[in-house]
Amino acid sequence: MLRSLRIIGHVFRKEILQVVRDRQMLRMILIMPILQVILLGYAVTIDVKYLPLGVVDYDHSPESRRLIEDFRHNETFDLRGRLAGPGAVREALDSGRISAVLIIPAGFASSLGRAEPVSVQMLMDGVDSNASLIAAAHARGIVESYGLSLVRERLAGRQLPDLRPRVTVFYNPELASRFYMVPGIVVILLTMLTSLVTGIGLVREREAGTLEQLSVTPIRTVQLLLGKILPFVLIAYFVLAIAISVCLFWFGVPMRGSWGLLAIFSFLFLFNTLGLGLLVSTIARSQQQALFMTWFTLIFGIMMSGLFFPIENMPPIMQQLTYINPLRYFLAVVRELFLKGSGVGAFRLETAGLMMLGPLALLLAGLRFRKRAR
Amino acid sequence: MFGRITAVMGKEFRHIVRDPRSLVIILLMPLLMTFLYGYAMNLDVKNIPLGIVDHDNTPESRELAEAFLSSGQFVLARRYPDGQAAEEGMRRRQSVVTMVIPAGYAVMYEGGRVRPVELLVDGSNGNTAAIALGYAQAVMARKAVAVAVELLAGPDIQSGFSGLPIRLEPRFWYNAAQKSSHFFVPGLIAVILMMASALLTSVTVVREKESGTLEQLLVSPVGSGELVIGKALPYGLLALVDGAFILMCGSLAFGVPLRGSPLVLFAFTGLYVLAALTIGLFISTLVDKQLVAMFGALIVTVLPSFMLSGFIFPLRSMPEFLQLISLVVPARYYIPVVRGVLLKGVGAGVFVSNGLFLLALMVVLSVASVVRFKPRLE
Amino acid sequence: MPVEEAAIQTRTLTRTFGRFTAVDAVSFRVERGEVFGLLGANGAGKTTTIRMLTGLLRPSGGEAWVVGVPVHSAPESVKPRIGYMSQKFSLYEDLTVAENLTFFGGVYGLPRRVLAHRRAELLDLFDLTELANRLTSQLAAGHRQRLALASALIHRPQLLFLDEPTGGIDPISRRTFWRMIAGLAEEGTTVMVTTHYMDEAEYCHRLAVMRDGRIVAVGSPRDLRREYNAATIEEVFLAIASTGGGS
Numbered sequence: 001m002l003r004s005l006r007i008i009g010h011v012f013r014k015e016i017l018q019v020v021r022d023r024q025m026l027r028m029i030l031i032m033p034i035l036q037v038i039l040l041g042y043a044v045t046i047d048v049k050y051l052p053l054g055v056v057d058y059d060h061s062p063e064s065r066r067l068i069e070d071f072r073h074n075e076t077f078d079l080r081g082r083l084a085g086p087g088a089v090r091e092a093l094d095s096g097r098i099s100a101v102l103i104i105p106a107g108f109a110s111s112l113g114r115a116e117p118v119s120v121q122m123l124m125d126g127v128d129s130n131a132s133l134i135a136a137a138h139a140r141g142i143v144e145s146y147g148l149s150l151v152r153e154r155l156a157g158r159q160l161p162d163l164r165p166r167v168t169v170f171y172n173p174e175l176a177s178r179f180y181m182v183p184g185i186v187v188i189l190l191t192m193l194t195s196l197v198t199g200i201g202l203v204r205e206r207e208a209g210t211l212e213q214l215s216v217t218p219i220r221t222v223q224l225l226l227g228k229i230l231p232f233v234l235i236a237y238f239v240l241a242i243a244i245s246v247c248l249f250w251f252g253v254p255m256r257g258s259w260g261l262l263a264i265f266s267f268l269f270l271f272n273t274l275g276l277g278l279l280v281s282t283i284a285r286s287q288q289q290a291l292f293m294t295w296f297t298l299i300f301g302i303m304m305s306g307l308f309f310p311i312e313n314m315p316p317i318m319q320q321l322t323y324i325n326p327l328r329y330f331l332a333v334v335r336e337l338f339l340k341g342s343g344v345g346a347f348r349l350e351t352a353g354l355m356m357l358g359p360l361a362l363l364l365a366g367l368r369f370r371k372r373a374r
Numbered sequence: 375m376f377g378r379i380t381a382v383m384g385k386e387f388r389h390i391v392r393d394p395r396s397l398v399i400i401l402l403m404p405l406l407m408t409f410l411y412g413y414a415m416n417l418d419v420k421n422i423p424l425g426i427v428d429h430d431n432t433p434e435s436r437e438l439a440e441a442f443l444s445s446g447q448f449v450l451a452r453r454y455p456d457g458q459a460a461e462e463g464m465r466r467r468q469s470v471v472t473m474v475i476p477a478g479y480a481v482m483y484e485g486g487r488v489r490p491v492e493l494l495v496d497g498s499n500g501n502t503a504a505i506a507l508g509y510a511q512a513v514m515a516r517k518a519v520a521v522a523v524e525l526l527a528g529p530d531i532q533s534g535f536s537g538l539p540i541r542l543e544p545r546f547w548y549n550a551a552q553k554s555s556h557f558f559v560p561g562l563i564a565v566i567l568m569m570a571s572a573l574l575t576s577v578t579v580v581r582e583k584e585s586g587t588l589e590q591l592l593v594s595p596v597g598s599g600e601l602v603i604g605k606a607l608p609y610g611l612l613a614l615v616d617g618a619f620i621l622m623c624g625s626l627a628f629g630v631p632l633r634g635s636p637l638v639l640f641a642f643t644g645l646y647v648l649a650a651l652t653i654g655l656f657i658s659t660l661v662d663k664q665l666v667a668m669f670g671a672l673i674v675t676v677l678p679s680f681m682l683s684g685f686i687f688p689l690r691s692m693p694e695f696l697q698l699i700s701l702v703v704p705a706r707y708y709i710p711v712v713r714g715v716l717l718k719g720v721g722a723g724v725f726v727s728n729g730l731f732l733l734a735l736m737v738v739l740s741v742a743s744v745v746r747f748k749p750r751l752e
Numbered sequence: 753m754p755v756e757e758a759a760i761q762t763r764t765l766t767r768t769f770g771r772f773t774a775v776d777a778v779s780f781r782v783e784r785g786e787v788f789g790l791l792g793a794n795g796a797g798k799t800t801t802i803r804m805l806t807g808l809l810r811p812s813g814g815e816a817w818v819v820g821v822p823v824h825s826a827p828e829s830v831k832p833r834i835g836y837m838s839q840k841f842s843l844y845e846d847l848t849v850a851e852n853l854t855f856f857g858g859v860y861g862l863p864r865r866v867l868a869h870r871r872a873e874l875l876d877l878f879d880l881t882e883l884a885n886r887l888t889s890q891l892a893a894g895h896r897q898r899l900a901l902a903s904a905l906i907h908r909p910q911l912l913f914l915d916e917p918t919g920g921i922d923p924i925s926r927r928t929f930w931r932m933i934a935g936l937a938e939e940g941t942t943v944m945v946t947t948h949y950m951d952e953a954e955y956c957h958r959l960a961v962m963r964d965g966r967i968v969a970v971g972s973p974r975d976l977r978r979e980y981n982a983a984t985i986e987e988v989f990l991a992i993a994s995t996g997g998g999s
Contacts, residue, residue: 007861163514180501
């Protein structure tokens with residue numbers, strides 16, 4: 001037992017030495033987390049804001065101008081000016097200068113005066129289907145509240161039912177999407193780093209022939225794999241610490257949960273990514289292949305994790321598929337821990353998922369990795 | 375000269391073909407991503423899980439709940455006995471919005487004043503929450519008008535309106551069916567092209583550095599310019615195949631149209647691929663380990679192509695410094711061209727500045743690479 | 753025949769890859785303390801034989817005992833007792849000389865004190881003490897080869913396998929190398945070596961010549977020269993290669 005630990009210790013020491021000695025790699029490991037978290041933390045916003053808006057006003061009435069003013073004072077749209085007619089509209093949308101055009105028909109004010117319902121048209125550049133849908137919803141909101149205020153004015157002095165709700169937003173009162181995204185990016189980062197580095201490590205030894213040299217020594221597969229994995233667990237925690245510091249101190253994301261729980265779940269998760277890395281390294285014949293395979297699985301994992309795109313919106317089959325995605329579980333844990341401070345009780349599914357998938361990957365890797373004679 | 379370039383190219387092609395695993399991944403990746411994006415990637419917020427606490431339990435309160443559920447945006451997650459249970463349910467991710475209807479709500483229908491309806495929102499996903507909240511408020515605003523109209527529909531009422539007086543009619547141009555695949559496919563082409571050309575080129579050159587064969591080539595009469603071209607072009611071609619692959623998948627599976635001129639698309643794609651190749655080459659002159667090259671290429675090329683190009687995340691919502699950085703991201707200039715040609719059917723005239731930028735980037739980087747690539751003896 | 757007397761004893765050892773038979777029913781015996789050379793053209797089956805004897809490759813048929821361990825059934829148990837140095841000198845380029853030795857010693861589970869002692873001893877023996885803190889990637893080929901040999905000896909193996917150990921080494925380094933091998937044999941270490949260099953074959957106590965997966969001649973260099981009526985082993989080798997016949 002002691003002897004076994006000593007052997008693992010020697011592999012561990014060797015890996016650390018190799019990492020420390022590789023300046024380029026080291027720089028990458030240190031700079032990447034900070035750069036990535038900051039960059040992505042700002043870039044990943046799906047808030048629809050400042051959509052360039054053009055207006056065609058065929059009515060030229062105080063009423064139409066009031067509606068246009070309402071659009072001007074809304075953050076969703078950035079009112080760029082008036083367009084003369086259909087030709088200008090087509091040109092503006094085609095070139096992408098303008099993403100939406102509000103068209104107020106002639107007779108807008110007079111119809112309203114006669115209490116006849118009117119329609120205003122909004123042409124949207126539908127290329128970005130999501131953004132245009134969301135923007136359209138906002139636009140409808142603006143128009144409807146304009147309508148509501150008209151009704152209120154007409155009924156001045158009358159007691160109207162008041163259905164304005166009292167809103168309480170939990171966990172993230174400013175509704176900053178950053179608070180939701182940034183911890184998720186930390187997860188992605190951890191995944192990329194650990195799975196790639198372990199995956200490549202073993203393949204590099206195979207390419208260099210040192211793996212064969214190790215094969216004629218009495219070292220056991222378990223000892224070798226553990227010795228190779230553990231340094232990266234350590235490095236992963238280090239990187240996690242850096243990335244989380246950026247989260248807390250740069251972005252001001254609150255940490256409401258228990259640090260201990262985060263550490264434990266990170267540990268569970270690391271066995272998933274390291275297991276994946278090892279599994280890849282048993283299949284890949286060259287570093288390049290290892291890189292591609294890991295990258296391939298990573299993209300799949302990230303897309304199906306719910307980070308950018310909500311899982312509930314996916315078709316049922318894809319939703320089922322996400323259950324074998326460890327990222328999905330860890331991402332949920334990290335987000336809920338940071339923002340809600342949930343306890344273990346809230347993470348039964350996640351615990352089960354991570355505890356099953358990690359060892360499974362390691363087991364498969366161990367089975368496939370043959371130090372022994374073929 | 376062309377003989378030598380072809381020799382290097384031939385060797386590189388053989389590398390590619392002899393490694394079927396990598397080849398399969400290179401060709402499978404765009405396929406998988408097209409389908410993932412096409413089917414799975416939906417940012418729209420619908421089927422928002424709604425929790426309900428009904429302290430009133432009258433036909434009127436049930437009508438309000440019904441208004442939410444029939445709006446198409448909300449689905450009933452669960453009914454809770456009180457606010458505390460609702461909060462616990464939110465902590466367990468059962469609901470995003472919970473509506474608490476106070477006792478005596480129905481009195482309002484007779485013109486009485488009551489405590490307002492409460493909306494409890496799980497703000498952890500800021501985006502979803504904001505949109506969900508917007509929908510909820512819209513439902514309630516509409517209900518308010520309906521109640522007002524009903525309440526005041528007596529003979530003495532002169533408002534004249536029988537509902538909301540104005541409607542907005544949105545029309546979605548270029549993508550009438552509102553398919554997200556139409557949005558993603560052009561961006562995907564840009565990302566995959568970047569991956570296939572920049573990433574592969576940098577890794578392949580560095581691999582030769584690692585194995586020492588680069589040195590072998592450098593002592594041969596092959597000039598560094600020829601070597602660079604010979605090594606990079608096959609990956610450029612591979613990238614073009616990938617791009618065509620995505621275009622085909624997008625068109626067959628999701629009906630993404632090609633409304634503009636294929637020639638314009640092809641020309642700009644060629645320019646973009648060349649720019650991507652030079653970035654890959656430049657990276658390979660800076661590093662000497664495959665893993666480092668991979669990470670480097672990821673950070674410098676693939677990630678920005680995803681994040682800072684308008685592929686998914688709108689540039690105008692980003693802080694200014696990121697918008698500035700995005701000015702040197704080739705995909706930023708290429709993606710609008712692809713979208714323009716595929717979906718809008720616009721001509722090359724609109725994109726002159728985009729083309730010029732790509733060209734400039736390519737020239738600067740290729741000069742830099744060739745200078746750094748010169749055979750040097752230590 | 754008491755098996756444990758021999759350093760290596762094989763009986764119809766065979767290995768096939770698909771339909772190709774790389775090693776075809778090879779039987780031979782190597783005594784303890786012997787330097788035993790395995791000669792043969794590329795593809796004759798030398799490396800496959802060594803890989804089977806070191807437990808890297810499972811035999812398709814036959815049996816082999818290495819230092820008394822049946823490697824055909826228990827390939828792992830032979831490993832603590834043998835050393836192996838391959839033609840590629842597989843060392844960690846980004847570790848120093850001393851670190852490479854420490855690592856391989858550690859992998860064999862040597863206790864710390866024993867390891868430190870053994871490392872100093874080997875550095876001294878192979879004249880590497882001054883280079884102990886040099887990165888392996890910066891070593892000249894001759895030094896690298898010595899380091900590889902030292903790494904293979906760190907755990908005092910009873911039997912040392914050398915697979916084309918002198919490729920890419922200058923003649924002077926080669927001679928020094930063989931002097932070390934002779935010293936090892938004198939101390940009782942058995943050495944099994946494959947080589948291309950026919951002049952090196954003269955350093956071996958006994959030789960086996962392989963052809964198409966079979967051993968076609970065995971004997972001391974002198975016996976072989978006499979049997980084939982040749983002045984050098986090279987001539988012997990050419991004679992065997994050209995006759996094209998088995999034994």
